[in-house]
Amino acid sequence: MRHNLSEQELVQKVKPLLLKKYEVFEEVKIFTRSIDLILKKKDTIIAVEFKLRNWKKAFEQIMDYQLVTDYSYLCIPKTKLKEDTLLLLKERGIGLLTYDLETNILVEEVKPSSSKEKVDFYRDYLFQKVLKL
Amino acid sequence: MKLEHLIRFDTAEDKIFLQEYLNDIDLIVFNANILCHQSTNKADTLYSSFPNKKFFIDPRLYSFQLNLSNIKNKAGKIKSSYMKLAIEYGLDYVIDSDTSLTIEQVLKHGLNKLSEDILDFQNNFINENLDSEMKEMISFSKQFRTPEILIAPAFCILDEKDLKWLDINKKLLDISLKVKDKYNKPLYANLIISKEILSNKKAITQILDIYCKADGMVFWIDDFNEVSINENIIENLISLLIYYKQKNQTKKIYSLYGGYLHQILFNFGLNGVCHSVAYGESKKINHGGGIPLSKFYLPMLYKRMQPESMIRLIRDIPIKTKKEFYEYICNCPICKKIINNDNIKLTFFSYLDDLEATDTIRRNAKYNCRSHYLEVKKKEFTLINTRTFEDLVKILEDTYKNISINHYMVKPEYIHLDRWIKVLKSYI
Numbered sequence: 001m002r003h004n005l006s007e008q009e010l011v012q013k014v015k016p017l018l019l020k021k022y023e024v025f026e027e028v029k030i031f032t033r034s035i036d037l038i039l040k041k042k043d044t045i046i047a048v049e050f051k052l053r054n055w056k057k058a059f060e061q062i063m064d065y066q067l068v069t070d071y072s073y074l075c076i077p078k079t080k081l082k083e084d085t086l087l088l089l090k091e092r093g094i095g096l097l098t099y100d101l102e103t104n105i106l107v108e109e110v111k112p113s114s115s116k117e118k119v120d121f122y123r124d125y126l127f128q129k130v131l132k133l
Numbered sequence: 134m135k136l137e138h139l140i141r142f143d144t145a146e147d148k149i150f151l152q153e154y155l156n157d158i159d160l161i162v163f164n165a166n167i168l169c170h171q172s173t174n175k176a177d178t179l180y181s182s183f184p185n186k187k188f189f190i191d192p193r194l195y196s197f198q199l200n201l202s203n204i205k206n207k208a209g210k211i212k213s214s215y216m217k218l219a220i221e222y223g224l225d226y227v228i229d230s231d232t233s234l235t236i237e238q239v240l241k242h243g244l245n246k247l248s249e250d251i252l253d254f255q256n257n258f259i260n261e262n263l264d265s266e267m268k269e270m271i272s273f274s275k276q277f278r279t280p281e282i283l284i285a286p287a288f289c290i291l292d293e294k295d296l297k298w299l300d301i302n303k304k305l306l307d308i309s310l311k312v313k314d315k316y317n318k319p320l321y322a323n324l325i326i327s328k329e330i331l332s333n334k335k336a337i338t339q340i341l342d343i344y345c346k347a348d349g350m351v352f353w354i355d356d357f358n359e360v361s362i363n364e365n366i367i368e369n370l371i372s373l374l375i376y377y378k379q380k381n382q383t384k385k386i387y388s389l390y391g392g393y394l395h396q397i398l399f400n401f402g403l404n405g406v407c408h409s410v411a412y413g414e415s416k417k418i419n420h421g422g423g424i425p426l427s428k429f430y431l432p433m434l435y436k437r438m439q440p441e442s443m444i445r446l447i448r449d450i451p452i453k454t455k456k457e458f459y460e461y462i463c464n465c466p467i468c469k470k471i472i473n474n475d476n477i478k479l480t481f482f483s484y485l486d487d488l489e490a491t492d493t494i495r496r497n498a499k500y501n502c503r504s505h506y507l508e509v510k511k512k513e514f515t516l517i518n519t520r521t522f523e524d525l526v527k528i529l530e531d532t533y534k535n536i537s538i539n540h541y542m543v544k545p546e547y548i549h550l551d552r553w554i555k556v557l558k559s560y561i
Contacts, residue, residue, distance in 0.1 A: 117445075120478075
């Protein structure tokens, strides 16, 4: 399904909804990546990658985020994903958030699992970076 | 005969690295535009920091033939170094009109004048730009330095349409061969082509037959990324070398941008390979600069790695001690200095650049990645010069097998080794 909004607009629509539960940081750069949103709640940091299409690219990016965060989500406009895409998300421990443009409701379709990719030292480096933002 | 190690002097910061590794370098290569930036400083550096090191200058005439946005700064203005170069070559009208040089303009300009100005630049620019005190001192000793070889002015040929520039290049070469007597130096042809032209047998034969007239040749193949090219492109490069050497057994041929694959091609007659202090093993011709990010050069793959890939690799091998790091990743003196305890994640952090990190983190990563890269390159050139071609291919094969069996990393990270091996093995 094609949407008339940009990824950046999607971020701006979703961000206020996340602010109710988390501290939110936009465009956090770490090594060669720039994470769309970092959510922080106490000692936990979560990466959110926003995509309108091209899930494969999103998976590559998120795998890098999983090295440095506790959990990661893919956030997309409300749509029905193919079974194999959902399976891939679950296998890789990536959560899925969908945003309904009409109702302004954000739903956690898939719960993320604690990142198996994570390397604590570099996760802590990102955490310290976020604390200074 | 040995494979010569050429390094490009790109920025003032390169000086400290070049000094450190001076004994391992055969030739320093200056790009003409780089010399035009802080000219006095560069000229003095050549005398004071590299007093005996041979050098030559890449004239980079083609910069005025291509899209001028490649040589503009962020504000959309032509970089001052290129403005100065244009004036030196008498091409300031290109800058004034803000349009790339055409064949008609070159002919109107006069090929004799262009050749003479470009060779004169290579021979004299450095000495003309010395600090007055330094100049006086050198005048007294009469020890003025000039390049080891001169490079013929040439335009690039990136597609079949560009072959119309070949006639201009031929004439520029012919004139330069006459003018060179004035300088009493060998004159090398300057081959700047795309992979498309490299694969065009008829075109490449036609070009090489003309360029063979010179005393040697330097070449740059556009965006020849050794990690991503296919087997056919490697074959085509080998064919180029074989063809050139069949016609010019005693003449030298240098690659201006190349990595380990080029180095191995020493077996096919390549005499030297040039890279930068900060990698520069391949480059797009029709392209400006980008944001530099220091990356760790992984010796086993002969390529620079993204920080994320290195973090993953160290985790997955897995490397728990410094001894294991030296065994599986690198045991160069810089790695031994940096990875000095078993807390690998902490110590390896000194190699990781992060675009938004503190200046100290970025500076450390830059210095460490460069020093490590130059140490590994030194080792690679020694290996090429001391082992047979068969040995070198065997080393590649063993590395490839080892990585495949142990699943250290995903296949796209190391598949280039398989492509190299397939081609190189067919020549054993």
